[in-house]
Amino acid sequence: MNFFKTQISVKYIADNILSVLAISFIVTLFLAIYILGLMQGYVAGKRKGGEELLAQLIEQRSDISPSPTTTPTPQPTLLPKVAITRKADWGGPELWAAVNNKRGERGVNPLQQRDELCTIASIRLNELLELGKLDGHVGFSNMAERRVDLKWIFEKYGNMAEFLAMGGETPEKTVSLWENTLGHKKLLEGGEYVWSCIYAQNTFAVAITAY
Numbered sequence: 001m002n003f004f005k006t007q008i009s010v011k012y013i014a015d016n017i018l019s020v021l022a023i024s025f026i027v028t029l030f031l032a033i034y035i036l037g038l039m040q041g042y043v044a045g046k047r048k049g050g051e052e053l054l055a056q057l058i059e060q061r062s063d064i065s066p067s068p069t070t071t072p073t074p075q076p077t078l079l080p081k082v083a084i085t086r087k088a089d090w091g092g093p094e095l096w097a098a099v100n101n102k103r104g105e106r107g108v109n110p111l112q113q114r115d116e117l118c119t120i121a122s123i124r125l126n127e128l129l130e131l132g133k134l135d136g137h138v139g140f141s142n143m144a145e146r147r148v149d150l151k152w153i154f155e156k157y158g159n160m161a162e163f164l165a166m167g168g169e170t171p172e173k174t175v176s177l178w179e180n181t182l183g184h185k186k187l188l189e190g191g192e193y194v195w196s197c198i199y200a201q202n203t204f205a206v207a208i209t210a211y
Contacts, residue, residue: 111196
């Protein structure tokens with residue numbers, strides 16, 4: 001009888017211990033799950049708060065317009081083209097007559113016109129008008145090389161010369177410019193010159209002579 005009671009007591013104690021252990025395990029498990037949930041919630045909340053803060057900062061930065069720092073585009077420097085404001089109501093025919101009149105006064109033969117010389121005079125006058133100034137006979141001296149189609153004209157005559165003037169208000173004043181310039185007097189007193197052609201416009205004058 002006592003042995004039986006002892007067995008019941010041991011079993012009862014063992015059952016109680018197991019129950020206590022089971023309850024403790026369950027409580028511990030719930031506590032662990034609860035604490036883990038709190039930690040995950042805290043981390044998630046902190047991360048979300050950080051993301052929201054970052055988004056707010058980005059939004060605030062996007063509202064700020066950057067100050068323009070444009071670099072001015074360098075513009076090419078254009079050389080001013082000389083405008084010819086002086087107008088003249090005379091041209092080549094009037095100047096041609098004035099030149100031959102002066103040659104007559106000097107006792108030399110009048111110049112005779114040649115069409116091929118007029119071709120050169122016309123080209124040279126257009127070049128000077130476009131340039132807006134005299135070029136020091138550069139365009140005439142290299143014309144045979146740059147205009148191969150006109151080279152035959154230079155080869156036809158034994159001697160060719162160019163006389164330039166600019167600024168004469170009348171044909172007579174233009175003749176005076178040649179008359180008072182060393183080297184240009186040949187146009188007015190050079191008896192060796194036989195053939196010629198004179199073009200003029202807006203006080204620019206070109207005389208091509210040859211023999």
